[in-house]
Amino acid sequence: MSTTSTPAENGATNGATQRAGQGQAASPARPRPELPPAGQTPVSQRPHGGVGDRFRLWWDALARPAQWGVGVPFILLVALLPILNIPVLTTVGTNFGAVMAQFGMYALLAIGLNVVVGQAGLLDLGYVGFYAIGAYTLAIMTSPDSPWNVTQPEGWLSDDWAWLAILPVAVAITAMSGLVLGSPTLRLRGDYLAIVTLGFGEIVRLLADNLDEVTGGGQGLKSVAYPRLGVTEELPNGVFSAGNVGTTLSSGVWWFWLSLVFIIISLLLVGNLERSRVGRAWVAIREDEDAAEIMGVPTFKFKLWAFVIGASIGGVSGAIYAGQVQFVIPTNFNIINSVLFLCAVVLGGQGNKLGVILGAFIIVYLPNFFLGRTSLFGIPIDGNEIANYRYLFFGVALMVLMVFRPQGLIPVRQKLLTYGRELYVAARRALARVHDGAPPAAYATSAAASGPAGGGAGRTPATGTRPDGATDHDETTDGGTR
Amino acid sequence: MSNEPGGMGAGGEVGDAHLSLSADAGAPLAEKYLPGAGLDEPVLVDVTDVRPELADSALVDAIVAADRTVRTEVGEPLLRMEDVSVVFGGLTALDSVSFDIRRGEILGLIGPNGAGKTTAFNAMTGVYRPTKGLVRFDGQVLGKAKRNEITRLGIARTFQNIRLFNEMTALENVVVGTDARHRTSVPGALLRTRRHRQEERDAIDRSMAILEFVGVGARATEKARNLSYGEQRRLEIARALATEPKLLCLDEPAAGFNPAEKEALMDLIRHIRDDGYTVLLIEHDMRLVRGVTDRIVVLEFGKVIAEGSPEDVTADPKVIAAYLGVPDEELAEGDADAPA
Numbered sequence: 001m002s003t004t005s006t007p008a009e010n011g012a013t014n015g016a017t018q019r020a021g022q023g024q025a026a027s028p029a030r031p032r033p034e035l036p037p038a039g040q041t042p043v044s045q046r047p048h049g050g051v052g053d054r055f056r057l058w059w060d061a062l063a064r065p066a067q068w069g070v071g072v073p074f075i076l077l078v079a080l081l082p083i084l085n086i087p088v089l090t091t092v093g094t095n096f097g098a099v100m101a102q103f104g105m106y107a108l109l110a111i112g113l114n115v116v117v118g119q120a121g122l123l124d125l126g127y128v129g130f131y132a133i134g135a136y137t138l139a140i141m142t143s144p145d146s147p148w149n150v151t152q153p154e155g156w157l158s159d160d161w162a163w164l165a166i167l168p169v170a171v172a173i174t175a176m177s178g179l180v181l182g183s184p185t186l187r188l189r190g191d192y193l194a195i196v197t198l199g200f201g202e203i204v205r206l207l208a209d210n211l212d213e214v215t216g217g218g219q220g221l222k223s224v225a226y227p228r229l230g231v232t233e234e235l236p237n238g239v240f241s242a243g244n245v246g247t248t249l250s251s252g253v254w255w256f257w258l259s260l261v262f263i264i265i266s267l268l269l270v271g272n273l274e275r276s277r278v279g280r281a282w283v284a285i286r287e288d289e290d291a292a293e294i295m296g297v298p299t300f301k302f303k304l305w306a307f308v309i310g311a312s313i314g315g316v317s318g319a320i321y322a323g324q325v326q327f328v329i330p331t332n333f334n335i336i337n338s339v340l341f342l343c344a345v346v347l348g349g350q351g352n353k354l355g356v357i358l359g360a361f362i363i364v365y366l367p368n369f370f371l372g373r374t375s376l377f378g379i380p381i382d383g384n385e386i387a388n389y390r391y392l393f394f395g396v397a398l399m400v401l402m403v404f405r406p407q408g409l410i411p412v413r414q415k416l417l418t419y420g421r422e423l424y425v426a427a428r429r430a431l432a433r434v435h436d437g438a439p440p441a442a443y444a445t446s447a448a449a450s451g452p453a454g455g456g457a458g459r460t461p462a463t464g465t466r467p468d469g470a471t472d473h474d475e476t477t478d479g480g481t482r
Numbered sequence: 483m484s485n486e487p488g489g490m491g492a493g494g495e496v497g498d499a500h501l502s503l504s505a506d507a508g509a510p511l512a513e514k515y516l517p518g519a520g521l522d523e524p525v526l527v528d529v530t531d532v533r534p535e536l537a538d539s540a541l542v543d544a545i546v547a548a549d550r551t552v553r554t555e556v557g558e559p560l561l562r563m564e565d566v567s568v569v570f571g572g573l574t575a576l577d578s579v580s581f582d583i584r585r586g587e588i589l590g591l592i593g594p595n596g597a598g599k600t601t602a603f604n605a606m607t608g609v610y611r612p613t614k615g616l617v618r619f620d621g622q623v624l625g626k627a628k629r630n631e632i633t634r635l636g637i638a639r640t641f642q643n644i645r646l647f648n649e650m651t652a653l654e655n656v657v658v659g660t661d662a663r664h665r666t667s668v669p670g671a672l673l674r675t676r677r678h679r680q681e682e683r684d685a686i687d688r689s690m691a692i693l694e695f696v697g698v699g700a701r702a703t704e705k706a707r708n709l710s711y712g713e714q715r716r717l718e719i720a721r722a723l724a725t726e727p728k729l730l731c732l733d734e735p736a737a738g739f740n741p742a743e744k745e746a747l748m749d750l751i752r753h754i755r756d757d758g759y760t761v762l763l764i765e766h767d768m769r770l771v772r773g774v775t776d777r778i779v780v781l782e783f784g785k786v787i788a789e790g791s792p793e794d795v796t797a798d799p800k801v802i803a804a805y806l807g808v809p810d811e812e813l814a815e816g817d818a819d820a821p822a
Binding site for chain 2: 272277281283286287293294297301305416417420423424426
């Protein structure tokens, strides 16, 4: 039948002739699957699975204000950890505040790397390069050893504000480097991309090592700027200065708090992206890049965005690092750091923002915990030795994890939609009802559901010809009679 | 229907492993054949609890209906293959193929395995570039357009081997399709601008309606990989519809379906066409093709050997020889009557 009529007319005539010609029972075009028998919900979906599931259920069921009500005190507690100095948690060999500051930086790096590796699925082995670019940008522009120093007395920028003023510059330059690295390399996939990024990380370090005039070469750059706040008589350089070695409020604690602010900002921004077209595009690319492109996702553009956003967050972390230690040298940006960052992401749970923060904590905290310890729970140990072998232990831990929990400590359950939460709540309620053994009261089951549906459950599908060929929702309701 | 599903599966005695894998099959049986598989029961959510308006099927149809300006009049060629050849090395997969897809019709593309059906499909959707010839779509030549741009122009497709985003829920899969029409990007999402929030809301409303339209609304919150085979096929159609195509290309959508499922799929395809879409259907099942298409194009060895209404094409001796085959008794008669 050639089609010169409108679609509607077409459908009517076609539908009628075809049905008459075949003389078959038509089933509604919108079949609904059968209700599952009670009590056969998969373990993984049962509301009372593991601790994590239970926590997630509880958290998801909370209203937004209640989530803030729980979240804010929790963040405060984490922020106060270095001050509370709990004996079991504190580190013996190093300043606990400094450890927490390092954790803050690693957490930022993990969040940034998670965007690239966890969400978009692009294996980046040269992430330390962005960290280095952030740190070196700050150092080159504020260290008196550098020819491009813009701070006083040679430059125009007041030392008090130099760190804060240069931070956006550092982020912009890191983002740009992400763009420069990404535009040629993101046409590659999988292993090839990993190798190219690995090379990038090394190139950045070698440049820092060899451009003696600008970067100071192996000598590094000293006296990098930091925020001069809280200047008192005891602390002439402010609380952020490395000279602040106070027992409770050392500079490390202040840097930790500063990085906490950046962590929260990046979590909010990355969360916004995740629950939008962008996050969905990333996950789609990770799942099946070709299918994503054919479904209209501009894959190259969004991969580039992932690189740029990941790089920017790494740049922030680098700038914090440079400010905190006030001294950058190339050896601090070895390729092994890239592996360590990746380790934090994989350990914590790729794709899960909170998981990777936990991963960063473990990576930073555990070696420092053992450092200088001579006994643990009364058992004599050589803590320094254990800390020295940290890479060995992380390697073993990763292998064990890959065998028993390949999805990481806190597996991902991404929320990719901003709205539509009510639907997921309804699903959970339906699940709970099924689990309790009571099928949802008024559930319309379709007449002839798709295929063997009816047969399997021992029901005979009703086969009724629908002369109109329409597909309405008022199908025969026999949900309760199974 | 002769082999009714109830009869096949009476008492849950379905022998086919594929059937017992389907989440709808009887759980005890699945457990018998596949230890632990009985736990794969679906979680269903009554969408109309959350979105009461979706109970109105006319409204669902209206939401799903294509709302795009199409330059081509109904019945005029929406897509024209003009003398298209695709050559891989020494192999000519498509040899000067020309045919039209008219707006508002369901066109069937059939042919034996290796005849070039999927290649033709890929030439249209930008996966392959024609070695020679033009593909003209709604007045535009699809020359060097990228694959995602072709989707934005209005050609959407499903895959012969299902390619869903498995770790995403059914709803999220469909929303990815609607994203093709979103105008906000990273800055809008970062700052949660008003237009972005509006687009997000609209996307979910439309996606829910589409899921309901294709019949998997109840599984909206389930991960795609947990859906049954039939549901996954429907979800692929939903995802393609979400991109608001002018032309929907279905690549063997009924592969692996039983007769009842095929019947339901035919209804769905007709329903999609009646909702204002143009459909291109590649399919092996002749009963389905004959039952649902308005016109059929037959390919063999990369060439069009017949084109016309289902009745004409299925009566065409060339098509019978190349693809349909002749029933044994007729063959015997034919041998007796006349030499080949």
